[in-house]
Amino acid sequence: MKKIEAIIKPFKLDAVKDALIAIGVFGLTVTEVRGYGRQRGHVETYRGLEYEVQFNSKIKIETVVPDGMSDQVVKAITTAARTGSIGDGKIFISTLEEVIRIRTGEEGVDAI
Amino acid sequence: MKRLKAIVTALIVLCTLFVSCASYADDAPVSDPSGASIGTAADVIGATAGAPTKEEFDTLSQSEPLAAKVADVVGHNRIAINMVWTLLCGFLVMFMQAGFALAETGFTRAKNAGHTMAMNMMIYGIGMLGYWICGFALQMGGVGGVLSLGGAGALANEFTVTIAGKDFGLFGTTGFFLSGDAYDAVIFSVFLFQMVFMDTTATIPTGSMAERWTFKSFVVYGFFISMFVYPLFANWVWGGGWLSALGKNFALGHGMADFAGSSVVHMTGGVAAAAGAIVLGPRLGKFKPDGTPVAMPGHHIPMAIAGCFILAFGWFGFNAGSTLAGGDLRIGVIATNTMLASASGAFFSMMYMWMRYGKPDVSMAANGLLAGLVAITAPCAFVNSVAAVGIGAVAGLLLCVSVLFVEQTLKIDDPVGAISVHGVNGAWGVLALGLFADGTYGDGLNGVAGTVKGLFYGDASQLMAQLTGMITNIVFVFVVMYVFFKLLDKVIPLRVDPELELEGLDQAEVAVSAYPDFNLKKAMK
Numbered sequence: 001m002k003k004i005e006a007i008i009k010p011f012k013l014d015a016v017k018d019a020l021i022a023i024g025v026f027g028l029t030v031t032e033v034r035g036y037g038r039q040r041g042h043v044e045t046y047r048g049l050e051y052e053v054q055f056n057s058k059i060k061i062e063t064v065v066p067d068g069m070s071d072q073v074v075k076a077i078t079t080a081a082r083t084g085s086i087g088d089g090k091i092f093i094s095t096l097e098e099v100i101r102i103r104t105g106e107e108g109v110d111a112i
Numbered sequence: 113m114k115r116l117k118a119i120v121t122a123l124i125v126l127c128t129l130f131v132s133c134a135s136y137a138d139d140a141p142v143s144d145p146s147g148a149s150i151g152t153a154a155d156v157i158g159a160t161a162g163a164p165t166k167e168e169f170d171t172l173s174q175s176e177p178l179a180a181k182v183a184d185v186v187g188h189n190r191i192a193i194n195m196v197w198t199l200l201c202g203f204l205v206m207f208m209q210a211g212f213a214l215a216e217t218g219f220t221r222a223k224n225a226g227h228t229m230a231m232n233m234m235i236y237g238i239g240m241l242g243y244w245i246c247g248f249a250l251q252m253g254g255v256g257g258v259l260s261l262g263g264a265g266a267l268a269n270e271f272t273v274t275i276a277g278k279d280f281g282l283f284g285t286t287g288f289f290l291s292g293d294a295y296d297a298v299i300f301s302v303f304l305f306q307m308v309f310m311d312t313t314a315t316i317p318t319g320s321m322a323e324r325w326t327f328k329s330f331v332v333y334g335f336f337i338s339m340f341v342y343p344l345f346a347n348w349v350w351g352g353g354w355l356s357a358l359g360k361n362f363a364l365g366h367g368m369a370d371f372a373g374s375s376v377v378h379m380t381g382g383v384a385a386a387a388g389a390i391v392l393g394p395r396l397g398k399f400k401p402d403g404t405p406v407a408m409p410g411h412h413i414p415m416a417i418a419g420c421f422i423l424a425f426g427w428f429g430f431n432a433g434s435t436l437a438g439g440d441l442r443i444g445v446i447a448t449n450t451m452l453a454s455a456s457g458a459f460f461s462m463m464y465m466w467m468r469y470g471k472p473d474v475s476m477a478a479n480g481l482l483a484g485l486v487a488i489t490a491p492c493a494f495v496n497s498v499a500a501v502g503i504g505a506v507a508g509l510l511l512c513v514s515v516l517f518v519e520q521t522l523k524i525d526d527p528v529g530a531i532s533v534h535g536v537n538g539a540w541g542v543l544a545l546g547l548f549a550d551g552t553y554g555d556g557l558n559g560v561a562g563t564v565k566g567l568f569y570g571d572a573s574q575l576m577a578q579l580t581g582m583i584t585n586i587v588f589v590f591v592v593m594y595v596f597f598k599l600l601d602k603v604i605p606l607r608v609d610p611e612l613e614l615e616g617l618d619q620a621e622v623a624v625s626a627y628p629d630f631n632l633k634k635a636m637k
Contacts, residue, residue: 044409045470046409048468048512049405049519051406
């Protein structure tokens with residue numbers, strides 16, 4: 001099983017969600033996050049003063065899929081979340097040891 | 113707490129002294145708590161252009177007794193309309209407290225929202241009690257009656273010093289605790305109306321001193337400004353004091369004229385706000401070590417703008433209500449001038465920011481709206497629409513320049529722009545009256561015959577009276593408030609501990625977090 005986390009632009013959340021549902025990914029966790037990458041922050045103004053917003057607002061999505069689906073999910077996310085401009089975000093993939101469904105006690109792929 | 117108790121006791125003793133030395137108005141007119149006998153045929157005389165004169169009345173009432181009785185009722189109704197108008201406008205001004213609370217809280221940070229709200233909420237109660245104790249008496253105790261409300265004759269005792277044959281009224285001495293002769297329907301109405309004006313002043317410094325002020329010292333401040341500072345200057349302009357007599361005594365126009373309080377209310381608040389912000393010092397992290405100001409964005413701009421709209425709404429009561437007469441149809445001009453100035457204030461501050469910084473900064477435009485309102489408050493009754501728009505336009509530009517100057521050059525931290533909105537534009541409003549008053553209104557104001565004319569309409573002496581009043585306000589209010597804050601700081605420190613300031617004042621100072629369900633940014637910026 002793979003855990004796929006992606007940092008995306010907030011306004012791309014709906015498109016990414018739809019793309020994931022279309023390929024059969026049924027679980028998604030969404031978090032509002034702030035942070036910086038190579039883009040660093042950006043500058044805003046308030047009452048004539050410029051100030052640096054060092055942590056940009058992003059959305060983090062997390063999902064868990066069987067090993068074989070990983071590439072398909074990555075393709076779906078990149079297609080849906082890409083604008084081509086700076087700050088489109090990143091995808092992190094890691095191997096997952098175990099998943100347990102709390103209600104039934106199922107484990108592994110069955111619990112996804 | 114012991115210190116607090118000592119201070120409160122001292123205040124009470126002081127007030128009792130005032131009361132005991134002021135209960136000597138033996139020959140004052142009978143007061144009327146029920147209001148049934150207020151407003152008589154006498155109030156019909158000279159009420160309109162075609163109203164009967166006193167002579168006509170005396171002769172005709174003999175032959176037509178029924179008409180005389182009807183005239184009594186007409187007089188009562190006339191006064192009733194004026195009193196209802198005055199009270200309704202007072203209610204509108206009271207609602208401005210909500211506007212101030214929202215505007216100030218929106219322009220400050222989330223971690224201090226409960227504290228900022230608490231100051232704006234409690235100044236209403238604290239200020240009102242202080243004003244009831246002695247503020248009203250000092251301000252209005254010597255005004256000598258309010259003609260448009262058909263009474264208040266008991267307010268006839270002004271403490272006056274005579275220098276070189278000229279009388280200088282300093283403060284009134286009737287009406288402490290609204291008791292004795294002051295138990296009168298008209299005087300109570302006047303109290304309500306004047307109280308909400310005072311409260312506007314008292315709440316202005318809570319903006320410039322927000323996010324770092326201890327609540328204890330704020331409470332003492334609330335009593336001090338409502339009992340002494342505001343009432344004294346207000347007496348000099350509105351209570352029959354020496355600034356209003358500059359016309360009679362020194363032939364300076366009609367004396368200091370301030371229709372609804374650009375100086376009495378807004379400058380007093382703005383200058384006190386400046387003194388307070390200077391003594392208190394900037395918020396932690398506001399200025400870098402090299403003095404560069406750091407932006408500390410307000411946490412809720414929609415809240416702030418809603419507050420500004422509530423203020424603009426209340427302002428109709430502020431300005432049009434200051435006729436104290438619904439029967440004075442100049443209210444049409446006054447209300448319209450008021451909104452025109454707010455429009456140009458908002459527009460020109462928006463354009464200034466847009467052209468200088470590339471974006472129409474809506475927080476400055478909202479301040480610009482208020483700046484226009486502050487500036488038109490003194491001249492609203494005396495100018496035409498072109499002047500009103502011009503006064504608002506200058507106010508909008510002046511606001512932007514002043515906010516940047518206060519922050520970048522003077523290095524004073526004023527989170528909501530109170531010094532610029534109320535202080536600077538209050539001064540502009542007072543001067544604007546002396547420039548643009550067009551001679552269509554104000555006949556007999558302050559006991560001087562003729563209408564009020566400014567410099568551009570041929571009376572330079574009116575501008576001199578305005579200048580005198582403006583300088584007096586700056587000097588008097590700044591010195592008194594600066595010294596007061598310095599002394600108070602020795603007894604009850606004004607400034608919260610740095611750790612508290614970083615954490616946010618809500619829990620520690622007022623025991624209520626505005627947003628307990630959210631993780632707030634609690635850092636230097």
